[in-house]
Amino acid sequence: MVTTTWSALIGGSAPIAGPAALTIGTFDGIHLGHREILRQLKVRAEHLGRGGGHAASCVVLTFRQHPRAVLTGRHPGNLTTQRQRHAQFAAVGVTHLVMIDFSAGFSRLTGREFVAALCSGMALQTLVVGGDFRCGRGRDTDVSELQRLLAPAGVRVEAVPPVIAGGSAVSSTRIRAAVRDGDFALTQDMMGRPFEVDLRPAGSGMDSRGITLAELGIPGERAFAVAVDLLEQVLPKPGSYSVSAVFPDGAPVSTVAEVTADQISAALPERIREIPAALRFHRRLERRLPGGIQATSSIQEK
DSSP, X not given: OEEXXXXXXXXXXXXXXXXXXXXXXXXXXXXXXXXXXXXXXXXXXXXXXXXXXSOOEEEEEEESSOHHHHHHSOOOOBSSOHHHHHHHHHHTTOOEEEEEOOOHHHHTOOHHHHHHHHHHHEEEEEEEEETTOEESGGGOEEHHHHHHHHGGGTOEEEEEOOOEETTEEOOHHHHHHHHHTTOXXXXXXXXXXXXXXXXXXXXXXXXXXXXXXEEOSSTTEEEEEEEGGXXXXXXXXXXXXXXXXXXXXXXXXXXXXXXOSSEEEEEEETTOOSOOSEEEEEEEESOOXXXXXXXXXXXXXX
């Protein structure tokens, strides 16, 4: 998967060659609704490749930061880190990922200006978006307007209906609420996979100031604690949770994690000396880790 930026795309330094099928969105969580959009995007790209005799690009245009966080300074929290999103995009067959560094200047582009810039950076043939998609200054351009703007260029615009789970449309907002409530069964129903907290903040390796090792007073067990201000994702409310510690090379380890306002901590067998890459949350528990987590020394992530 080739990753580039919006500036490079429209500036001509990183054009996408050949026919392109494109989708646009924040894609926070890569939930089942997003997956259906990506599935249809992949189908359209394959169709373009067969029809034109050239491999077609499967392109995702998304944001490095959530636009709401940039415009208002407030955002309820991400469901996925950049690392997790990139891995999910690559897994479903995206060939090109274009990252927008959202800014006040970008927000002033009208839908017409945005579409014109898009078409300057690729041979756009098909645009696949959610049915409620809007873009442009003040969200001035909906799917119908996109169809009108792109029809003269022969670009097909397709709107994908929402995926329903639990009687309502799957959305990142619903998933954030489920995570905060500790309802990880509903979270998994909407995401199509368990919710994982990435313990490796994007762009900055974790250091000894944010990870501590603690003695629990239980033979054969230790615990690690990670400061929540190092993490990028929405977290469940304080409490104890059944989780799996996920390691890059090795089977997940079942354990109990405790979430507080300041940190996430979890017990691990004493033989494990590395910090997990992620914690996979399963359900909320009533009991708490014995004695809490008190830092006794610092360790580096391997």
